[in-house]
Amino acid sequence: xxxxxxxxxxxxxxxxGSELVNFLFERPRFAPGGVEARVTGVSARSRTAKRRTDxxxxxxxxxxxxxxxxxxxxxxxxxxxxxxxxARAAVEAALAMGKPVVTANKAxxxxxxRALAAxxxxxxxxxxxxxxxxxxxxxxxxxxxxxxxxxVQVVAGILNGTxxxxxxxxxxxxxxFADVLAEAQRLGYAEAEPSMDVGGFDSAHKITILAALAxxxxxxxxxxxxxxxxxxxxxxxxxxxxxxxxxKLLASASRSGExxxxxxxxxxxxxxxxxxxxxxxxxxxxxxxxxxxxxxxxGPGAGGSPTAAAAAADIADVMTGLVRPVFQSPxxxxxxxxxxxxxxxxxxxxxxxxxxxxxxxxxxxxxxLADGGVSIDSFLQKSIExxxxxxxxxxxxxxxxxxxxxxxxxxGQLPTLMAxxxxxxxxxx
Amino acid sequence: xxxxxxxxxxxxxxxxGSELVNFLFERPRFAPGGVEARVTGVSARSRTAKRRTDxxxxxxxxxxxxxxxxxxxxxxxxxxxxxxxxARAAVEAALAMGKPVVTANKAxxxxxxRALAAxxxxxxxxxxxxxxxxxxxxxxxxxxxxxxxxxVQVVAGILNGTxxxxxxxxxxxxxxFADVLAEAQRLGYAEAEPSMDVGGFDSAHKITILAALAxxxxxxxxxxxxxxxxxxxxxxxxxxxxxxxxxKLLASASRSGExxxxxxxxxxxxxxxxxxxxxxxxxxxxxxxxxxxxxxxxGPGAGGSPTAAAAAADIADVMTGLVRPVFQSPxxxxxxxxxxxxxxxxxxxxxxxxxxxxxxxxxxxxxxLADGGVSIDSFLQKSIExxxxxxxxxxxxxxxxxxxxxxxxxxGQLPTLMAxxxxxxxxxx
Numbered sequence: 001x002x003x004x005x006x007x008x009x010x011x012x013x014x015x016x017g018s019e020l021v022n023f024l025f026e027r028p029r030f031a032p033g034g035v036e037a038r039v040t041g042v043s044a045r046s047r048t049a050k051r052r053t054d055x056x057x058x059x060x061x062x063x064x065x066x067x068x069x070x071x072x073x074x075x076x077x078x079x080x081x082x083x084x085x086x087a088r089a090a091v092e093a094a095l096a097m098g099k100p101v102v103t104a105n106k107a108x109x110x111x112x113x114r115a116l117a118a119x120x121x122x123x124x125x126x127x128x129x130x131x132x133x134x135x136x137x138x139x140x141x142x143x144x145x146x147x148x149x150x151x152v153q154v155v156a157g158i159l160n161g162t163x164x165x166x167x168x169x170x171x172x173x174x175x176x177f178a179d180v181l182a183e184a185q186r187l188g189y190a191e192a193e194p195s196m197d198v199g200g201f202d203s204a205h206k207i208t209i210l211a212a213l214a215x216x217x218x219x220x221x222x223x224x225x226x227x228x229x230x231x232x233x234x235x236x237x238x239x240x241x242x243x244x245x246x247x248k249l250l251a252s253a254s255r256s257g258e259x260x261x262x263x264x265x266x267x268x269x270x271x272x273x274x275x276x277x278x279x280x281x282x283x284x285x286x287x288x289x290x291x292x293x294x295x296x297x298x299g300p301g302a303g304g305s306p307t308a309a310a311a312a313a314d315i316a317d318v319m320t321g322l323v324r325p326v327f328q329s330p331x332x333x334x335x336x337x338x339x340x341x342x343x344x345x346x347x348x349x350x351x352x353x354x355x356x357x358x359x360x361x362x363x364x365x366x367x368x369l370a371d372g373g374v375s376i377d378s379f380l381q382k383s384i385e386x387x388x389x390x391x392x393x394x395x396x397x398x399x400x401x402x403x404x405x406x407x408x409x410x411x412g413q414l415p416t417l418m419a420x421x422x423x424x425x426x427x428x429x
Numbered sequence: 430x431x432x433x434x435x436x437x438x439x440x441x442x443x444x445x446g447s448e449l450v451n452f453l454f455e456r457p458r459f460a461p462g463g464v465e466a467r468v469t470g471v472s473a474r475s476r477t478a479k480r481r482t483d484x485x486x487x488x489x490x491x492x493x494x495x496x497x498x499x500x501x502x503x504x505x506x507x508x509x510x511x512x513x514x515x516a517r518a519a520v521e522a523a524l525a526m527g528k529p530v531v532t533a534n535k536a537x538x539x540x541x542x543r544a545l546a547a548x549x550x551x552x553x554x555x556x557x558x559x560x561x562x563x564x565x566x567x568x569x570x571x572x573x574x575x576x577x578x579x580x581v582q583v584v585a586g587i588l589n590g591t592x593x594x595x596x597x598x599x600x601x602x603x604x605x606f607a608d609v610l611a612e613a614q615r616l617g618y619a620e621a622e623p624s625m626d627v628g629g630f631d632s633a634h635k636i637t638i639l640a641a642l643a644x645x646x647x648x649x650x651x652x653x654x655x656x657x658x659x660x661x662x663x664x665x666x667x668x669x670x671x672x673x674x675x676x677k678l679l680a681s682a683s684r685s686g687e688x689x690x691x692x693x694x695x696x697x698x699x700x701x702x703x704x705x706x707x708x709x710x711x712x713x714x715x716x717x718x719x720x721x722x723x724x725x726x727x728g729p730g731a732g733g734s735p736t737a738a739a740a741a742a743d744i745a746d747v748m749t750g751l752v753r754p755v756f757q758s759p760x761x762x763x764x765x766x767x768x769x770x771x772x773x774x775x776x777x778x779x780x781x782x783x784x785x786x787x788x789x790x791x792x793x794x795x796x797x798l799a800d801g802g803v804s805i806d807s808f809l810q811k812s813i814e815x816x817x818x819x820x821x822x823x824x825x826x827x828x829x830x831x832x833x834x835x836x837x838x839x840x841g842q843l844p845t846l847m848a849x850x851x852x853x854x855x856x857x858x
Binding site for chain 1: 703721750
């Protein structure tokens with residue numbers, strides 16, 4: 001590892017790829033020790049697309065796999081995206097020949113992480129993916145390196161800037177989900193096909209990766225319970241606030257005696273909690289270990305410049321000789337995460353009902369809960385202008401989730417209900 | 430670097446050292462890849478002192494320098510403290526023979542960092558000090574590795590848990606500084622000789638190290654402007670809160686066209702700012718770079734277990750082959766930080782006066798400021814029970830610090846003043 005120049009191949013020249021190429025043009029000696037990083041090949045879907053970087057003088061590869069295999073670069077940087085197809089083929093090709101890989105591809109690592117780690121470790125090639133989670137905010141490095149040897153209990157936070165922006169704007173502007181989403185699409189904060197973000201799948205890819213690092217397990221995307229924010233109504237945001245909460249899309253991984261639970265779902269967070277105070281496109285994460293205690297980190301979760309900076313930090317790690325298992329333990333020792341039985345999981349929920357204004361409604365709701373063994377923490381009935389029917393919201397005390405689900409199911413059968421009950425978990429962070 | 434066992438010598442067996450030895454007893458294979466870390470020698474002031482770890486079966490060294498030089502350990506861990514004396518001698522001895530050093534000694538790195546880095550780089554020995562700043566919260570790793578190649582503009586935060594605890598308790602309990610300090614000493618949160626903490630010097634050591642990492646400069650302790658919290662009165666805390674601020678001991682390093690400014694001083698932070706919401710013994714830090722943007726990190730800043738975890742993370746970094754310059758650039762290229770001229774520094778201040786209740790007092794105060802070219806942002810006159818005289822507090826708009834200082838000096842000459850003006854900067858974070 002006494003190279004004085006590392007030659008970099010970059011596949012994918014979108015916002016992040018263009019920023020990275022520009023950065024390496026401007027600061028080829030950015031890594032400590034003055035070693036040089038020089039871009040020696042690029043690949044993208046279109047050679048002539050309009051982009052923020054001038055690639056006219058760089059060797060061009062139509063096929064990213066050919067770039068990955070080229071002897072003219074020492075590190076392959078994959079910024080194309082997609083869990084399969086060319087991204088996976090190119091990363092596999094580079095690792096198979098022992099070439100270090102830096103990627104921002106969360107889907108690829110979440111779904112094929114264990115197999116890729118095994119390949120990387122077999123050929124002693126570093127496989128780094130800081131840019132895959134929280135953009136420029138180094139969540140991966142913190143879990144992998146700073147909390148090494150700690151018994152991590154919980155990792156939980158806000159990992160999708162698009163959802164956080166939409167929820168923040170709904171509250172600030174008093175606007176409906178569809179309205180804010182359409183605006184976010186116009187502004188380029190949300191994709192034309194938004195389900196990867198608003199459906200919670202992007203967060204699920206990211207928490208899969210963090211859970212694997214936190215618990216020394218195989219990335220197990222299939223074990224993640226995923227719910228998105230599409231059904232969150234402005235009414236819920238307002239009523240939650242009346243009770244002292246803000247609704248966030250929470251991604252969490254926690255370990256208990258029963259196993260590991262990995263989830264993405266909307267959750268109520270107390271208004272004075274640091275996660276509730278993480279607004280707009282920011283990301284934030286709590287990490288809790290038995291030795292280090294509780295660390296909170298907040299920063300830009302996306303964007304070309306921060307994400308390119310994270311990829312550059314990974315490139316510097318390769319150049320300065322970092323050699324670690326891809327996850328905490330060698331790939332062949334990693335076991336998948338088995339979902340925890342919901343009956344064993346305790347929780348609290350926020351329930352919002354829309355009922356007809358008739359005598360005895362409150363009694364019927366509270367009796368249904370009491371019969372189900374669920375006790376109420378707070379209760380609010382409130383008429384809201386423009387909303388037909390009477391909204392009732394309540395929060396419960398701790399109960400097994402299976403008990404909560406059954407009580408809500410029975411509440412859904414009450415004849416006074418004008419719509420199915422809306423249930424949102426209260427965060428345990 | 431294909432060792433299967435790394436032998437660890439630990440000098441200093443206080444709270445942190447004992448926790449580290451216990452951790453290595455319990456988890457010798459904590460580092461990724463299953464390589465073993467085994468304690469093969471210890472040294473401390475007293476062999477028989479009561480401590481939380483059993484060292485009866487470990488080779489004992491009366492002299493830490495002999496432990497540092499011993500061929501029976503591969504990594505020397507220095508947890509004794511003190512910028513000179515045995516700690517410095519032992520670290521120098523280890524580095525001189527090319528042995529990796531892990532230390533929690535902020536004073537040593539802040540004062541002798543450049544010379545030690547030069548020694549370490551000459552013998553290719555890693556010199557790591559994550560545990561020196563913010564305990565288990567990886568500020569050093571973030572600046573050194575995650576923000577590599579970024580142009581860092583500002584690093585600012587709360588780096589001393591003792592001061593933060595005292596200020597928090599003064600506000601919560603409505604108690605005087607001396608009262609809370611005495612209690613903190615009884616509880617073991619503050620030293621019998623508290624000036625290192627409350628005088629701001631501990632924070633100054635830490636911000637010296639962070640500034641060097643952030644700006645690729647030599648650690649320059651002598652360039653830090655230091656003020657502690659000894660003179661903060663409960664009255665100031667209360668009046669600041671009336672104006673929407675909380676008083677914190679702020680350590681900051683910022684770069685501008687005029688140069689780098691490194692400072693520790695009490696500062697007013699807006700109540701809804703994350704630093705204002707960092708209470709008790711927590712530490713917190715903002716890092717801002719042109720590429721990554723603004724990252725906030727918060728966590729336990731001290732304590733045996735988190736600090737030992739940070740030292741363990743450094744040990745794992747040595748074991749997995751990390752080789753970087755100690756600061757961002759090779760030691761011989763590091764230049765010291767030159768203090769910025771105050772006349773060039775803009776700022777806002779909070780001024781608290783105690784005046785006799787006479788006609789024309791407000792006019793004389795505001796005229797003095799106006800004559801000095803300082804404009805007022807907010808102004809509050811308020812009688813407070815138990816306080817003789819009338820407190821007046823005001824906050825200014827931005828002005829050169831030299832102009833503010835002169836205006837305050839002139840205010841100090843007003844005949845109606847019962848005490849010298851108290852001036853506290855308003856944070857620019």
